[in-house]
Amino acid sequence: MSAIEIVLWVAVPYVSIIAFIAGHIWRYRYDKFGWTTRSSQTYENTLLRWGSPMFHLGILMVLAGHVVGLFIPREWLYAIGITEEMYHWGATVMGSFAAVLTLAGLAILIYRRRTVGPVFLATTVMDKVMYVFLALTLGFGTLATVVHQVFGSGFQYRETISPWLRSIFGFQPQPELMANVPILFELHVLSALALFALWPFTRLVHVFSAPVGYLFRPYVVYRSRDDVQGTRAPKRGWDPISTPDPQRLRRP
Amino acid sequence: MKVMAQISMVMNLDKCIGCHTCSVTCKQAWTNRTGVEYVWFNNVETRPGVGYPRTYEDQEKWRGGWKRTKRGNLKLKDGGRLWKLAHIFSNPKLPEIHDYYEPWTYDYDMLLNAPAGDQIPVAKPRSLLTGEDTKISWSANWDDNLGGSLETMQDDPILQKMSESVEAEFSKAFMFYLPRICEHCLNPSCVASCPSGAMYKRAEDGIVLVDQDQCRGWRMCVSGCPYKKVYFNHRTGKAEKCTMCYPRIEVGLPTVCAETCVGRLRYIGLVLYDADLVAEAASVEDEHALLAAQRSILLDPNDPAVIEQARKDGIQEDWIDAAQRSPIWKLIQQYEVALPLHPEYRTMPMVWYIPPLSPVVDVISGSGADGEDARTLFAAIEKLRIPIAYLAEMFSAGDPDPVDLALRRMAAMRSYMRGVNLDGEGDERIARAVGMPGEDLQEMYRLLAIAKYEERYVIPSAHAEQAHDLEEMGCSLDFEDGPGMGGAGPFGSSSGQSVPVAVENFQSLEARQTADRPSSPGRVNLLNWDGNGTPRGLFPPKDKDVPQGDMGPVQSTGKRNKGKDV
Numbered sequence A: 001m002s003a004i005e006i007v008l009w010v011a012v013p014y015v016s017i018i019a020f021i022a023g024h025i026w027r028y029r030y031d032k033f034g035w036t037t038r039s040s041q042t043y044e045n046t047l048l049r050w051g052s053p054m055f056h057l058g059i060l061m062v063l064a065g066h067v068v069g070l071f072i073p074r075e076w077l078y079a080i081g082i083t084e085e086m087y088h089w090g091a092t093v094m095g096s097f098a099a100v101l102t103l104a105g106l107a108i109l110i111y112r113r114r115t116v117g118p119v120f121l122a123t124t125v126m127d128k129v130m131y132v133f134l135a136l137t138l139g140f141g142t143l144a145t146v147v148h149q150v151f152g153s154g155f156q157y158r159e160t161i162s163p164w165l166r167s168i169f170g171f172q173p174q175p176e177l178m179a180n181v182p183i184l185f186e187l188h189v190l191s192a193l194a195l196f197a198l199w200p201f202t203r204l205v206h207v208f209s210a211p212v213g214y215l216f217r218p219y220v221v222y223r224s225r226d227d228v229q230g231t232r233a234p235k236r237g238w239d240p241i242s243t244p245d246p247q248r249l250r251r252p
Numbered sequence B: 001m002k003v004m005a006q007i008s009m010v011m012n013l014d015k016c017i018g019c020h021t022c023s024v025t026c027k028q029a030w031t032n033r034t035g036v037e038y039v040w041f042n043n044v045e046t047r048p049g050v051g052y053p054r055t056y057e058d059q060e061k062w063r064g065g066w067k068r069t070k071r072g073n074l075k076l077k078d079g080g081r082l083w084k085l086a087h088i089f090s091n092p093k094l095p096e097i098h099d100y101y102e103p104w105t106y107d108y109d110m111l112l113n114a115p116a117g118d119q120i121p122v123a124k125p126r127s128l129l130t131g132e133d134t135k136i137s138w139s140a141n142w143d144d145n146l147g148g149s150l151e152t153m154q155d156d157p158i159l160q161k162m163s164e165s166v167e168a169e170f171s172k173a174f175m176f177y178l179p180r181i182c183e184h185c186l187n188p189s190c191v192a193s194c195p196s197g198a199m200y201k202r203a204e205d206g207i208v209l210v211d212q213d214q215c216r217g218w219r220m221c222v223s224g225c226p227y228k229k230v231y232f233n234h235r236t237g238k239a240e241k242c243t244m245c246y247p248r249i250e251v252g253l254p255t256v257c258a259e260t261c262v263g264r265l266r267y268i269g270l271v272l273y274d275a276d277l278v279a280e281a282a283s284v285e286d287e288h289a290l291l292a293a294q295r296s297i298l299l300d301p302n303d304p305a306v307i308e309q310a311r312k313d314g315i316q317e318d319w320i321d322a323a324q325r326s327p328i329w330k331l332i333q334q335y336e337v338a339l340p341l342h343p344e345y346r347t348m349p350m351v352w353y354i355p356p357l358s359p360v361v362d363v364i365s366g367s368g369a370d371g372e373d374a375r376t377l378f379a380a381i382e383k384l385r386i387p388i389a390y391l392a393e394m395f396s397a398g399d400p401d402p403v404d405l406a407l408r409r410m411a412a413m414r415s416y417m418r419g420v421n422l423d424g425e426g427d428e429r430i431a432r433a434v435g436m437p438g439e440d441l442q443e444m445y446r447l448l449a450i451a452k453y454e455e456r457y458v459i460p461s462a463h464a465e466q467a468h469d470l471e472e473m474g475c476s477l478d479f480e481d482g483p484g485m486g487g488a489g490p491f492g493s494s495s496g497q498s499v500p501v502a503v504e505n506f507q508s509l510e511a512r513q514t515a516d517r518p519s520s521p522g523r524v525n526l527l528n529w530d531g532n533g534t535p536r537g538l539f540p541p542k543d544k545d546v547p548q549g550d551m552g553p554v555q556s557t558g559k560r561n562k563g564k565d566v
Helices: A003-030 A048-071 A074-079 A084-115 A117-121 A125-150 A161-169 A183-201 A203-209 B021-030 B081-086 B108-113 B149-155 B157-162 B167-173 B189-193 B220-224 B275-282 B287-297 B304-312 B317-324 B327-334 B358-366 B374-383 B385-395 B400-423 B428-433 B438-450 B465-472 B504-514 B559-565
Strands: B003-012 B043-047 B066-068 B074-076 B104-106 B125-127 B176-180 B199-202 B208-210 B230-233 B238-241 B266-274 B351-354
Touching: A003 A161, A003 A183, A003 A203, A048 A084, A048 A161, A074 A084, A084 A117, A084 A125, A125 A183, A125 A203, A183 A203, B003 B304, B003 B327, B021 B043, B074 B189, B149 B157, B157 B385, B189 B199, B189 B220, B208 B238, B220 B230, B220 B238, B266 B275, B266 B317, B266 B327, B275 B287, B304 B317, B327 B351, B327 B438, B358 B374, B358 B400, B374 B400, B374 B428, B385 B400, B400 B428, B400 B438, B428 B438
Parallel strands: B003 B351
Antiparallel strands: B003 B266, B043 B176, B066 B074, B104 B125, B199 B208, B230 B238
């Protein structure tokens, strides 16, 4: 096994995981105020009304598929009667559907972000970097599925990638499992790892604010004044009003 | 019974001249920032008109507030919790920026830097969203004073409800101003809509606030509020709203809008209410009964049973005292001239309004009759059904009776006081006709016409006992000639541990300035001596038998601290 393989399939994943966890802790402690979806719906709703639900519902389906494919050993699924053929068929059909939904949503959202003036002006550098890696990850994943699962003979990632990923989380990394994985899957994994490392520093942190608690709390929230009195120095980054630079709207 | 206190406001619309001073001072204080250029925590609308944001009162369109289910429970009008979460990726009822208006500035730079030429340079309007040149087509008060409202007035949701084509006649006959802030509702639907639980009602004073660190920008509060008084900061991605100027309220000062009101038409005070009955009162079936239901949960602060329960529920004595002196309680419950804005939204709003009588008086005076004669006024109120119906749609869910009573009482007060001023005594028949003793009419007149600052704003300061103690607590090195020496720290003035940034800073400062004793016992620094008392060593002794100066412990004797020492 070469050094490059150890770097790619042992070092990089752990670096990514550490950046993901430590980054979130740091961001939460340092920048609670910036922890938001940064919604741009007030600027424009016609495109967002379609793009945003398509992307979000699609990506949630993708997430569920990955949890089943990566974290549940196939023997467990065999045990409850899901055979290899059933799994392969289901994963490919549902996965393709979710991919189409997600990519179409993302395309609408990126188009909107570039063409609607106020939305483009409200786009930060981190947003753009995040979009690159998000699109790469989704693109490679879809491409790998199309090439190998839909039109190819089917790649058994549950024999290779899934146990490798579980070995990472079990602190017994087995990089040799990744030796013969097709390049598209490898690129998908690597771009995803890069995205995870960037995650805490982008607006993607809002994923961890999914308001599940809303279903269980009473409607009206009371808080005591004394509870919320903190000693934290106000640090708001509130700027005086100034005109946005219209030059940013034009391509150089 | 669970007694809770609520800071609330009453605005006397009769006195509003639509000068927008409240809006401007509020904006300067709170929303003079990027991201909230379009936001007016306080705005003044001309009625009839479409309001800000446009047609916000049309709840069939915006779905704000609560609705009563068939089983008699309350449910958010826009849908339950699951519905809200299902629409979190794109909130279908969120107003777009153009429902408010596109904020703009002017290209002032052009005025200074334009090259010399034949034409005078012009500062073109620039959009604050795109930075491009823009055409101004709407604003927060575009139809001010009915300007251009023949174009838009038919969109006024209340006129549409009245189903009479009265617009043209209306604009000639009737116009008034409606200043609006957050209602700080007893049953706030914005708080109920917030998926993150970042919005809350303060248990002490009922002020509804957004925790900026916990808000995640889901935008459900904006659509949940039927008054559209929660705004989305499009730069920070967080909700912002009227704070009732809580930093001022906490130290006993009125809000900026009230302080700067030219007409002195705002009243601020406490009411005590029964928190256990809020849901029940908000879900009565008949919309016309909502006003009475809301009045019924406001508790009489002079009732011994209420006082006892209030003490048990942890309400301090000075707050009970303030509730007893509250102008709000008098206007809402004793004189019954104040009415809530849109009780049919079932949020139990706590900013109430005295409906305007002036338009009625204007109509009478315009026709040459005596605008202060009781019988003429009563007859006019009877006859001017359209304005009454309009006011009723705003203040009592369409029931004309409460508006009618409020206007009659205002009219009776006018006539009665004219009698007092011209004939030396009021006509008791006028008072009886509106079911109020003459003394009450006179008291009401006093409160509405000549009440001073302390009577219009009865605001008990917040209790932060611990912070207070910390601030006035002597440090152990604070003895005379010790290194602490009271006030100045070991490394010079204001060194050492930071003074807690407590609400009491303002008050202790005032107490010191108004006290009749020296502020720091034992030592006088001539640089900041406030001129009070006769500290030892400052003046040569006059009489050896009488000890000079009072070196006792510092006591708070300031006016606003009265309750503290109880």
